Amino acid sequence: MITIYDIAEKAGVSAMTVSRVINNTGRISEATRKRVKKVMEELHYIPNSMARSLVLQKTKILSLLITDIRNPFFTTLARGAEDAALRAGYRLLFANSDEDYAKEKGYVDMMLSTRVDGVLFAPTGDHSLENLLQLQKHNIPFVLLDREIPGIEADLVLGDSKEGARKLVEHLIELGHRRIAMINGTPDVSTARLRYSGYREAHLLSGLGVEDSLVIHRNFRDFQDESALDALIHHEQPPTAIFAANNMLAIGAIQALRKRGLQVPRDLSVVCFDDFGHTDVLNPFLTVASQPAYQFGALGMQLLIERIEGEAAQEHRKMILPSELLIRSSTQALV
Template structure:
């Protein structure tokens, strides 16, 4: 490996001078600068960031922790974050927590061990609180993305789940649906919880019928929506929901698969709505009626906030940015009489 000393020797200067050239410090004679730069080129010298970090205390490395990049929502967050990071000369280490606290902790530990400058973080759920405490104890800037945690004050960028839910419910209502089912993940997650609250209050405010059997909660790893469907079918036809609200895209896809498997058609037999596009591409012919958020912006802006915090541009109190999701009416819902 070529070091700063090799370059120094070749350019006939001290190591310090080379260091100055690398960091284009002031007060270097043009002539020596050129000589050093020549030596750098000739030797293919690249500075060793580990060594730099040892003195400078920064690494220009950031950590992105999401639950699963494979979820198009997070894929686009990742892309947005990476774009901003690249623009600003940072790089991104990415991690999939799979909604698993242990995994999350282990990623955080190694991130800290690496001396990453900050973390862009989608917490698994309420249990993540201790992980956040841990991060804070180590004085590392964090920005929460998509989910927040009660009682923890942090920069964050999230969606307005109440409004989003209301938009979807309203759409179903206008399409004539009154019996509306609800499929959701564990409510240790803020987004899920808020969507559930939104759902319930809509039901109440509009005096819609409500049946405990229309509600299904799943952990996200093995969904088992098929069980739910089977249960629904035990009800007399007039007691079944005509539409189902899913708190996220993965659930909607899984639910639809379960329905298709027993030859129930969406939207002819039942309508489905959910949060977030299941598809990564803004396709003309997307199928699901959703409220759509702007994950790319979440990632991009979230990362800007993080960098501002790191570089001390944002000194004041925490900032929370809230985006309002947009209703996209597509083909998974149908007007009924």
């Protein structure tokens, strides 16, 4: 194995000089720096990243923790984060919590032991507070994505969940729907609270009441409780439309409806928050509030690197990205 002593001997310099070239520290002439680097290339020397991290107190490794890798929103977000990290000279470790707090905690413990320089963090819910406090305790910078956590002051990149939800429900109301069900995430997730608030606001602004029996709360990751859907279908006054608070819930609901012989939009109109990425390009079907997922990741990574490198203001920043209403064929007007 090639060592810095081999490099030093062939370049005619000290091992300390080689170390300074590798870590970009100290005062070294440009001619010496070029000579050392040339020898490193000739000998195919690869610096020990762990040793470098001990010297520099930086690993140049960041982590991205998301809640559901299957969700096209998060896969596109991850691409934006990775591209931004690589441009800035960082490597990125991916982690997926599956909306599971215990799994999230395991990844946070791993990040602490790996000595990552910072974390781009999409929390599972309000209970993620303890995991974030662990990062704070160990002075690891983080930026929150998609969800806020009460009690945590941090840089944030969020979507306008309330406004996007309101626009979706208003679209249904304009089509004549008056009984609109909502399949939402659990109330301990900030986006679920905000999307319910938008759902509620659209009803109230249109002079309609909100009926609690038409609102279902389930895990954002999927919709497997078909008995809850049956309760809606067989309601004394069943809904004519469904607002799913994310795309994974929408997929589950549509599949369950089809199993019962119900077609969208013939029998029920359906809208949802978040688009489906490239998989939906050839045959776009669902009316959605589309978020700029790539920008979520890229902007979040930019804020994180600025925080790590001391380029951010002391005051934390909150970026809210707008959604776009895309009207497709999953809705129709009531006759």
